[in-house]
Amino acid sequence: MIDVMYFAWLRERIGAPKEEIETSADTVAELVEELKARSEAHALAFSDMSAVRVAVDQELTEMDAPLANVREVAFFPPMTGG
Amino acid sequence: MTVRVQSEPFDMGAEVEAFSATSKGAGAVVTFSGLVRDEEGTLDTMEIEHYPGMTEKALEEIRTQAMDRWSLTGAMIIHRHGPMRPGEQIMMVATASRHRSDAFAAAEFLMDYLKSRAPFWKKEFGRDGESWVAAKDEDEKALGRW
Numbered sequence: 001m002i003d004v005m006y007f008a009w010l011r012e013r014i015g016a017p018k019e020e021i022e023t024s025a026d027t028v029a030e031l032v033e034e035l036k037a038r039s040e041a042h043a044l045a046f047s048d049m050s051a052v053r054v055a056v057d058q059e060l061t062e063m064d065a066p067l068a069n070v071r072e073v074a075f076f077p078p079m080t081g082g
Numbered sequence: 083m084t085v086r087v088q089s090e091p092f093d094m095g096a097e098v099e100a101f102s103a104t105s106k107g108a109g110a111v112v113t114f115s116g117l118v119r120d121e122e123g124t125l126d127t128m129e130i131e132h133y134p135g136m137t138e139k140a141l142e143e144i145r146t147q148a149m150d151r152w153s154l155t156g157a158m159i160i161h162r163h164g165p166m167r168p169g170e171q172i173m174m175v176a177t178a179s180r181h182r183s184d185a186f187a188a189a190e191f192l193m194d195y196l197k198s199r200a201p202f203w204k205k206e207f208g209r210d211g212e213s214w215v216a217a218k219d220e221d222e223k224a225l226g227r228w
Contacts, residue, residue: 008203078217
């Protein structure tokens with residue numbers, strides 16, 4: 001089981017800040033494909049991947065990052081700090 | 083504390099005084115604070131969401147990079163989250179060094195990285211409804227100069 005977290009408009013579109021997912025995905029990109037199949041809201045949230053960033057165990061990474069032994073994956077739009 | 087993430091406002095004057103007092107050997111202190119713009123009166127509230135846990139780690143990492151890269155006697159970051167009104171302070175950085183050039187460069191570096199590598203997202207509530215603030219291409223490009 002991994003915790004999948006959503007922030008900003010991804011959280012709003014999916015309608016939840018977090019879900020526990022049972023997955024056999026090897027990479028973030030594979031996990032995204034599984035998530036898109038869960039609901040129309042998920043499919044819409046992940047329809048434009050150029051607008052989505054990912055962190056794995058709280059480290060910013062890329063969509064091809066492996067998921068072995070990972071506990072937490074977070075999806076969010078480009079950050080707007082400062 | 084050199085990195086703080088909090089919802090409550092901070093007193094910039096008191097923060098800078100305390101920071102300067104603990105920055106031994108400094109001859110220069112550079113400070114920057116970011117405010118909520120009122121967008122010509124159309125903005126009612128800005129709400130900042132963040133990623134508890136990752137935020138603190140990301141800020142600490144950015145600060146460590148600045149300390150490694152320039153000759154600093156100290157660096158600090160405070161960043162708020164939650165709802166804020168126009169004119170309120172969102173965040174501040176302070177850097178200290180023996181001579182001013184390191185403190186100036188490090189403060190700019192911290193700001194450039196905070197903009198697009200710290201997990202904060204701004205949402206505006208105003209006369210025209212609500213909307214997420216979009217990241218700017220130039221903020222991403224600004225990282226290229228470091």
